[in-house]
Amino acid sequence: MLKVPINEIIEKISEASGLSDAEIKKKIQEKMNSLEGLVSEEGAAHIIAHELGIELFKTSYEKEVKIKELPIGLRKFEIVGVITNVFNVKTFKKQNKTGKVASFILEDETARIRVTLWNEATDLVETGKIAEGKTIKIKNGLVKINKYQGRENKEIHTTSGTKIEFDVEEKIEIHDRTKAPAYEFKNINQTKAGDLVKIRGTVVSVFMPKLYFACPECNKKIEVENEKGICKDHGDVKPKKTALFSFVVDDGTDNIRCVSFRETAESILNMSPEDIEVAQEENINQRILGDEVEIVGRVNENKQSGKKEILLSGVNKNLNPVQIAKSILGDN
Numbered sequence: 001m002l003k004v005p006i007n008e009i010i011e012k013i014s015e016a017s018g019l020s021d022a023e024i025k026k027k028i029q030e031k032m033n034s035l036e037g038l039v040s041e042e043g044a045a046h047i048i049a050h051e052l053g054i055e056l057f058k059t060s061y062e063k064e065v066k067i068k069e070l071p072i073g074l075r076k077f078e079i080v081g082v083i084t085n086v087f088n089v090k091t092f093k094k095q096n097k098t099g100k101v102a103s104f105i106l107e108d109e110t111a112r113i114r115v116t117l118w119n120e121a122t123d124l125v126e127t128g129k130i131a132e133g134k135t136i137k138i139k140n141g142l143v144k145i146n147k148y149q150g151r152e153n154k155e156i157h158t159t160s161g162t163k164i165e166f167d168v169e170e171k172i173e174i175h176d177r178t179k180a181p182a183y184e185f186k187n188i189n190q191t192k193a194g195d196l197v198k199i200r201g202t203v204v205s206v207f208m209p210k211l212y213f214a215c216p217e218c219n220k221k222i223e224v225e226n227e228k229g230i231c232k233d234h235g236d237v238k239p240k241k242t243a244l245f246s247f248v249v250d251d252g253t254d255n256i257r258c259v260s261f262r263e264t265a266e267s268i269l270n271m272s273p274e275d276i277e278v279a280q281e282e283n284i285n286q287r288i289l290g291d292e293v294e295i296v297g298r299v300n301e302n303k304q305s306g307k308k309e310i311l312l313s314g315v316n317k318n319l320n321p322v323q324i325a326k327s328i329l330g331d332n
């Protein structure tokens, strides 16, 4: 094993995970205690890094890497993906300095990842260079653990070494969640619990989105005390801020409540959990109320109300009238 000074290991873990030095030292100490003196401080630090999925030695990838394989802590890499969601630029204040931040979702065949742009780099969003549907290549940045999502959800932060290329010829096939073959077009009055359906209708009522804390392992709602979460199945966990958004769709035959969670809720609203936290009612209504939508999901029976509802796996908000006509005529 390569000899790396303990302070460098701690610095690397801190940079990639967002944990403070004190939190990491505490984890190292706990690990040493639990292994009853079998490992050194360095050894324990390596184990902590491994548990968090942080790559300590590999610093660069020679060739392109897929999003799923992107190791946490990496700074030199090349990835190509399709932009599938762009979030608005926001300004923030930190230590009396004003900064700007924006983010977007990049997808390839293997996974999706949030890319966060800081300060001048946010111009790419404001000028429309970063836009949905574009294929781009990102060279270099910092791969970090998304602190709201846990280790399975990495994110890329741009750094001074980041370059983004827009003239990419490579063709990326992304998995389109709204086109899964098992989903069948139905009228709302024909649906029953258990059906996997696609429905076209109008959003007639919208509920304010909510945030709750969930376990990063199983996504179940958990109680949080002093920033610590406790899951019945997974013990002490880092709470994940999770969005819940629901609305009612009417297709002329009936209406049904549609419920979305996590990334699905975020992508329907085109908002991050941080955006949702400060959102106003008008702002939410503007995004979706009155829209013609195609919803995709599973019909469930709500245990409390006994009414049918749809657990959404996707919403297509940009309906193309020609496509609709073709599919109604059975030409799709």
Ligand SMILES: [Zn+2]
Residues within 6 Å of the ligand: 215, 216, 217, 218, 219, 220, 231, 232, 233, 234
């Ligand atoms: Zn859990």
